[in-house]
Amino acid sequence: MxxxxxxxxxxPTPVPEQALLAMAKHPIGHRSGDFSKIMAEVTENLKWLHQTQNDVLVLTASGTGAMEAGMINFLSRGDRVLCGSNGKFGERWAEVAKAYGLEVDVISAEWGTPLDTEKFREKLEADTKKEIRAVILTHSETSTGVLNDLETINRYVKAHGEALIMVDAVTSLGAVNIPIDEWGLDVVASGSQKAYMIPPGLGFVSVSAKAWEAYKTSDLPRYYLDLGPYRKSAAKDTTPFTPPVNLFFALQATLRMMKAEGxxxxxxxxxxxxxxxxxxxxxxxxxxxxxxxxxxxxxxxxxxxxxxxxxxxxxxxxxxxxxxxxxxxxxxxxxxxxxxxxxxxxxxxxxxxxxxxxxxxxxxxxxxxxxxxxxxxxxxxxxxx
Amino acid sequence: MxxxxxxxxxxPTPVPEQALLAMAKHPIGHRSGDFSKIMAEVTENLKWLHQTQNDVLVLTASGTGAMEAGMINFLSRGDRVLCGSNGKFGERWAEVAKAYGLEVDVISAEWGTPLDTEKFREKLEADTKKEIRAVILTHSETSTGVLNDLETINRYVKAHGEALIMVDAVTSLGAVNIPIDEWGLDVVASGSQKAYMIPPGLGFVSVSAKAWEAYKTSDLPRYYLDLGPYRKSAAKDTTPFTPPVNLFFALQATLRMMKAEGxxxxxxxxxxxxxxxxxxxxxxxxxxxxxxxxxxxxxxxxxxxxxxxxxxxxxxxxxxxxxxxxxxxxxxxxxxxxxxxxxxxxxxxxxxxxxxxxxxxxxxxxxxxxxxxxxxxxxxxxxxx
CATH class of the missing domain: 3.90.1150.10 (Aspartate Aminotransferase, domain 1)
Structure with a gap:
């Protein structure tokens, strides 16, 4: 059969019929008033889902693209970062950091074991010169089904005071409580084919005011993944590059469903x-x-x-x-x-x-x-x- | 009404019903045999459409993302490039080149006027030290409706012998004859919401053997836009990151339509x-x-x-x-x-x-x-x- x-x-996760049907509509112009209306609604609902007043930006990219953008916009060549690694995705973020010439300090654990929060505390407390610019970790490690203790690690990052926290929440955002503003999470990246209930193709990054401060001095090269233009455009309910309008139709539908569910x-x-x-x-x-x-x-x-x-x-x-x-x-x-x-x-x-x-x-x-x-x-x- | x-x-251009309906199907796993079958068919038909035996890689990105990938994978910091600029998109590629620390020599013309091919000839002939690593230009300048004389400019690039030619063919690929292999075009980028007849969300890059040679020594940082893994994956009918499977359903349908039309x-x-x-x-x-x-x-x-x-x-x-x-x-x-x-x-x-x-x-x-x-x-x- x-x-x-x-x-x-x-x-990809299952997609509800109403999102599939929304996606099957004829595309509209992305510079039209009709698209701006969708963009405005989607942006507001994304903030609701992210429990934040921070910018939540939408990229045409996989979750990896979104997470990379979340890293390279707020760091500079030679910056020291702490990377949690206990599965395929943790390993990936260390690779991304290395590809951009960052100095990567990896805190690893066996695949299937959660990251040891104490190791983060020790490294962060030992960093009296405040050289660690960011702590990067995967919240829900999709490769093993392990949920790392983001709340505790974030507390140590806050105690450090200088470092940004950058979270791969690709399979946790919308599936477990991540109160971004309450916890003060700087960068949180996710992808459409997960809790969002639509097909792959969109990546999301939420960015705090503190991260935007770091953006001003960040010197890593980027253009398509430069979040500055996304922020400027989002403020005008538009996008810097042509967005996948049909995926936005679907996203509009599922965010409404999510709000209705609560x-x-x-x-x-x-x-x-x-x-x-x-x-x-x-x-x-x-x-x-x-x-x-x-x-x-x-x-x-x-x-x-x-x-x-x-x-x-x-x-x-x-x-x-x-x-x-x-x-x-x-x-x-x-x-x-x-x-x-x-x-x-x-x-x-x-x-x-x-x-x-x-x-x-x-x-x-x-x-x-x-x-x-x-x-x-x-x-x-x-x-x- | x-x-x-x-x-x-x-x-975005109009999308045929059969592509819209294909897109409305429930997604499938991107690591499944069923998806690999689609990927294999799509890759073969993309080569047909590109008139090439080169790799034609598919990215989840807008045309800009595809073009950026086409540039940054085959150049190194400080490389000298010639950039044609006679409209919004020509200007953009010069910006991308500058963002990555390339030394950009812009050959410009008024918006609405084609690029002067003689200027390319002069610059290329004068470059006896063979310092120009690439010539970058927009074929069909969407902002003005001007078609630049790619064939002639490419002839001068071939006479130069060293430089790669990188073409933004976003609104020309599939709309006008671009015999990639016959002309020896190294990098040709395009986007799904154009002649492909599907919604935005996919970017395409065709890459020549000569460009892959340059890839080996290219030192610009990248991860999501690193074409090496796309090439490796494509050889196994898969993708390095989660692809927008529903857009692939649509692409499969429209490429069949294009082949049927001829x-x-x-x-x-x-x-x-x-x-x-x-x-x-x-x-x-x-x-x-x-x-x-x-x-x-x-x-x-x-x-x-x-x-x-x-x-x-x-x-x-x-x-x-x-x-x-x-x-x-x-x-x-x-x-x-x-x-x-x-x-x-x-x-x-x-x-x-x-x-x-x-x-x-x-x-x-x-x-x-x-x-x-x-x-x-x-x-x-x-x-x-």
Whole structure:
């Protein structure tokens, strides 16, 4: 049976019909009054979603492009930065920093383990000369399902006083509480194909007044990713370069949906989906990669015992039920599978995925669980929530 | 009457229904076999459209992002470049070059006048030390409707022997013949919302073997716009960063349409639309900005006499007929209007636009033409073609 794919990966995430239909409208001119109206509404709603009065700028780029822009606009050649690295994306930001000639101090942890906040405290406290210009970290590490303790690390950055904090919130913004203004987060980057519930193609960067101060002296070369013109244009409800107008149609629709659902409700739903997902996998006696106290609400990474081939689980689930689960990246390839529960995902969807995984495990001959144990665990979480 | 907008601007251009409907499909995973199949087909058809065996890489970016990538991957700090500038986009590439610390030698011409090819010849011939690393120019200058003589300038670049040629073909690729391999063009950049007939969001860069040689020693910082990883990924039918999968659905559809129409037929259609458009404006005694021997096939810029307010023409055409024409940019704002005839535009569409412009001129009290003269001129062109 064709055309019945169900996406349970941490991006692209499922897109609601009203966003798909909005996207299918004929494009309009991006220099028109009609587009400016959309831009104005979208910008206001993005600030609501980001819990901030800071600028939230929209780029035609992937999340990586947005995060790179968030880094290179506020730093200068030779600047010292602290980079948290405990997964594919943390590693990436260290690479970006190096590509621009920054002096990178990497604080790393095993993939699947959260960053040690104490190491950040020590480095920042030791920096009495205030040479560290920025602390860069991934909040929700999509590659492992680990949520790093942004709140604590940010507290140490604030105690340092000088350094900017730059956050990859690609799979956490809109899925877990990130009160940007309350915490004073300087740069927060995210991408459209995640909690925003629209297809990939847009990147978002929120920028604080303190970061804009640093912008004035930043000397890294850039043009397309120069956020200054984006800021100027956004103030006039327009963009410096031609924006993907159809993705804006979709974004307008989903931001309205998000406002209607409510921020707290969205966060609760993601928490609940995560709990269900984790409880069910434990019920099936499948070990989880991320610990209970550091779990992303976007994705659950499962590391089956040796006897079970993670790729085969994905393959059966895909072939028999047309559900796409994510695999492992880099050295975790073939060793884990990841259940995405980010964005337009309901309780019904997560039950569906759990059922399919249970069937697949049986078909692959794995008998290390009581039949129905996954669903039983899920039911308990739902009863308690 | 709502919802009946007709786009006659040089981008975003109109999008065929089959592309809109393809775009409205649920996204799929970008690391799936299904996406790789699309990527493989799209890459092959892009090479066909570019008339090249070179790599044609796809970025999530506007045309500016694609052109910037095309420049910064093959040059190094302090490199001397020649930049043609006779409109908004030519000016932009000089700005990009300066932002990256290149030594920029600008060859400029008035907006509305083509670049003087002799100036390129002189500079290139005088460069006996072979210090000029690249010649950068805009082929179709969208801001004025001028087509620069790429073929001749490229001949001088080839005679120089060392310099790369980097072409902004954003509104010419797919609208006029650019035989990349035959001419030996090193870098050719373009954007999806133009002749490609899909919405904005994708940028394209074709890269020659000679440019890849220069890549090896290029030292300009970049990450998201680093074309090396795009090339590596494309060879495996994938992308280094999450691509806008829905725009790829649309691109797959329009590239098939373009192949079915045929390259020569597409070029002929654009030539015909340009001729009709220019003849009609002349019939209405409206001066054209670009000379007859240097006309873009994407857009016709019209500079009405003092008595006629260009913005009012646009306004009446928009309000009464819901046709979007483009205005002037920068110092030409308010002084010209531009008729886009790029991409998914038929003979019927151009007749419609001409009729609407004639009515608008009458309503604005301009009587400097015989009623029906625009259509009469258009009819003559069609009869002769």
């Amino acid at each position: 064709d055309d019945k794919l169900m996406l349970m990966i941490p991006g 921020l707290e409700q969205i966060f609760e739903r993601h928490q609940r989906l995560t709990k269900i997902s984790r409880a069910a996998m434990k019920g099936l006696n499948l070990p989880l990669l991320a610990p209970d106290d550091a779990t992303s609400t976007a994705v659950t990474a499962v590391r089956p015992p040796e006897a079970v081939d993670a790729e085969k689980v994905r393959s059966v689930v895909k072939k028999q039920f047309d559900i796409a689960l994510a695999g492992g990246q880099d050295h975790l390839k073939g060793k884990i599978f990841r259940i995405g529960h980010l964005g337009f995902v309901s309780d019904r969807d997560i039950l569906t995925a759990i059922s399919a995984i249970e069937v697949a495990l049986r078909e692959l001959g794995y008998e290390g669980f009581t039949p129905g144990a996954g669903m039983a665990a899920a039911t308990r979480v739902l009863a308690e929530s | 709502d919802d009946k907008l007709m786009l006659m601007i040089p981008g 390259l020569e037929q597409i070029f002929e259609r654009h030539q015909r639309l340009t001729k009709i458009s220019r003849a009609a404006m002349k019939g209405l005694n409206l001066p054209l900005l670009a000379p007859d021997d240097a006309t873009s096939t994407a857009v016709t810029a019209v500079r009405p006499p003092e008595a006629v307010d260009a913005e009012k023409v646009r306004s009446v055409v928009k309000k009464q007929f819901d046709i979007a024409l483009a205005g002037g940019q920068d110092h030409l704002k308010g002084k010209i209007f531009r008729i886009g005839h790029l991409g998914f535009v038929s003979d019927r569409d151009i007749l419609t636009a001409i009729s609407a412009i004639e009515v608008a001129l009458r309503e604005l009290g301009y009587e400097g033409f015989t009623p029906g003269a625009g259509m009469a001129a258009a009819t003559r062109v069609l009869a002769e073609s």
